Amino acid sequence: MFKYWAIKKYGTKLLPVLQKRYGVQNFYSAHQVRSTVYQRSFNPLFLPLGYILFLEKDVLEAVMQEEFPNLCIFSYKKEISSFLKAKHYQGFLQVIAV
Numbered sequence: 001m002f003k004y005w006a007i008k009k010y011g012t013k014l015l016p017v018l019q020k021r022y023g024v025q026n027f028y029s030a031h032q033v034r035s036t037v038y039q040r041s042f043n044p045l046f047l048p049l050g051y052i053l054f055l056e057k058d059v060l061e062a063v064m065q066e067e068f069p070n071l072c073i074f075s076y077k078k079e080i081s082s083f084l085k086a087k088h089y090q091g092f093l094q095v096i097a098v
Contacts, residue, residue: 004087006043007080010050011093014042018054027056030063048076052096 014033017040018025022032033050036042042050048068051060064073077096084093 003083004089006046007049007084007093008089008091009042010046010053011091014050014053015092027059028054030055030059030067048073049080049096052077053093 014036017036018028018032021036022028030051033054034047037044037047037050048064048071051063052073055063060073064071080093081096
């Protein structure tokens, strides 16, 4: 249950907080996402999800390789999508569907 709410929080609350802190942007930096996650009580276990949602693709790949070298982006997105589908989630996080 807590995992679902932690993931859902990324989909519903992270973007508004990023926009409030850094202005409306198409993409945010890894530093902006990371600092927001830690300073605003988002579950840091799902930091890769924040990166997937708000970093440019090229930046995402470089950051993930550096910070989470053993994590496959495709597999992670698939796992999160499957989890949300099982919970019948319909919302912003559907953008990660593979």
